[in-house]
Amino acid sequence: xxxxxxxxxxxxxxxxxxxxxxxxxxxxxxxxxxxxxxxxxxxxxxxxxxxxxxxxxxxxxxxxxxxxxxxxxxxxxxxxxxxxxxxxxxxxxxxxxxxxxxxxxxxxxxxxxxxxxxxxxxxxxxxxxxxxxxxxxxxxxxxxxxxxxxxxxxxxxxxxxxxxxxxxxxxxxxxxxxxxxxxxxxxxxxxxxxxxxxxxxxxxxxxxxxxxxxxxxxxxxxxxxxxxxxxxxxxxxxxxxxxxxxxxxxxxxxxxxxxxxxxxxxxxxxxxxxxxxxxxxxxxxxxxxxxxxxxxxxxxxxxxxxxxxxxxxxxxxxxxxxxxxxxxxxxxxxxxxxxxxxxxxxxxxxxxxxxxxxxxxxxxxxxxxx
Numbered sequence: 001x002x003x004x005x006x007x008x009x010x011x012x013x014x015x016x017x018x019x020x021x022x023x024x025x026x027x028x029x030x031x032x033x034x035x036x037x038x039x040x041x042x043x044x045x046x047x048x049x050x051x052x053x054x055x056x057x058x059x060x061x062x063x064x065x066x067x068x069x070x071x072x073x074x075x076x077x078x079x080x081x082x083x084x085x086x087x088x089x090x091x092x093x094x095x096x097x098x099x100x101x102x103x104x105x106x107x108x109x110x111x112x113x114x115x116x117x118x119x120x121x122x123x124x125x126x127x128x129x130x131x132x133x134x135x136x137x138x139x140x141x142x143x144x145x146x147x148x149x150x151x152x153x154x155x156x157x158x159x160x161x162x163x164x165x166x167x168x169x170x171x172x173x174x175x176x177x178x179x180x181x182x183x184x185x186x187x188x189x190x191x192x193x194x195x196x197x198x199x200x201x202x203x204x205x206x207x208x209x210x211x212x213x214x215x216x217x218x219x220x221x222x223x224x225x226x227x228x229x230x231x232x233x234x235x236x237x238x239x240x241x242x243x244x245x246x247x248x249x250x251x252x253x254x255x256x257x258x259x260x261x262x263x264x265x266x267x268x269x270x271x272x273x274x275x276x277x278x279x280x281x282x283x284x285x286x287x288x289x290x291x292x293x294x295x296x297x298x299x300x301x302x303x304x305x306x307x308x309x310x311x312x313x314x315x316x317x318x319x320x321x322x323x324x325x326x327x328x329x330x331x332x333x334x335x336x337x338x339x340x341x342x343x344x345x346x347x348x349x350x351x352x353x354x355x356x357x358x359x360x361x362x363x364x365x366x367x368x369x370x
Contacts, residue, residue, distance in 0.1 A: 014115045016122035026068035041088045042138040049361030050145045068149030077253050078327045086264035088273035088287035089131045091266025096123045100279040120365040126266050135261045143250050160183045163243035167235050174231030178223040187230035252321040270357030274364045309341045315349035
């Protein structure tokens with residue numbers, strides 16, 4: 001009888017099979033506490049915040065503004081989803097990287113004959129299959145509310161102005177509201193020497209002329225001309241003020257926070273695999289994101305700047321869409337900006353962290369005693 005050789009089951013291959021990935025997904029989903037925490041941060045916090053704003057505006061629209069709009073969108077994305085998405089993704093990665101050891105299952109996995117590299121690599125698509133959709137779900141809620149519940153007008157430098165005006169339309173609007181513009185907008189090379197009124201209420205009384213006489217108001221035509229000039233100086237900044245986020249901005253912002261979450265998961269996975277436990281890895285990831293990254297991203301340390309540029313949080317901050325506020329704050333006058341770094345260097349830093357921590361985690365998995 002001639003024996004037919006069995007097809008190889010690729011047990012020694014470092015490439016994980018679909019069954020291995022599905023098994024890892026089920027194991028992670030069974031950690032109900034972790035799944036609830038991830039859903040609460042990525043979906044619950046934005047949903048609850050926006051629901052409260054919707055209700056407040058519905059019951060008292062004069063006191064509470066619209067629930068959506070560009071300002072709400074940028075604040076949630078750069079201030080909440082960016083930072084907390086990284087932390088919960090890193091927590092999931094740390095759980096995936098250490099669960100086999102803490103549950104006492106590592107030896108049982110090794111004796112199956114499967115490649116240790118395949119066992120490690122199976123955790124990456126399994127974890128991302130949970131992280132990416134969850135971040136996307138929360139981001140979709142934010143985009144929907146911020147677009148459909150956006151304010152009908154925008155607030156620019158304290159003035160309520162119709163959004164999306166072209167340069168000529170903005171100047172025309174300014175000429176029709178000359179006192180508001182001349183008393184509310186910053187401008188250069190315009191001599192305004194008259195009492196300043198906003199909404200019919202005197203706010204600033206300019207010094208009186210010689211003999212205690214009040215300066216005479218310019219003619220309506222002159223004020224209209226000055227207002228047009230002031231509007232032309234402010235149009236570039238006004239054009240950057242949006243009523244609601246644009247489609248392009250939402251796409252870029254969504255990819256940006258997904259990138260941050262992916263980095264958090266992969267670094268947390270590699271760090272937990274390297275350390276062999278979850279708690280210390282999670283604490284280190286929180287310290288990195290909440291304390292070290294903001295400090296190293298804002299303050300240049302002499303002879304240490306190249307190390308600062310190697311921090312992945314700074315690199316991702318440099319990849320942030322330009323229409324969003326800085327994820328680490330500091331946008332006010334006199335506030336320190338980000339440590340300078342080119343886009344190419346930022347991309348290389350991100351790639352280095354992803355590849356480096358994946359290699360370290362896989363190496364530790366291959367060398368660990370069963």
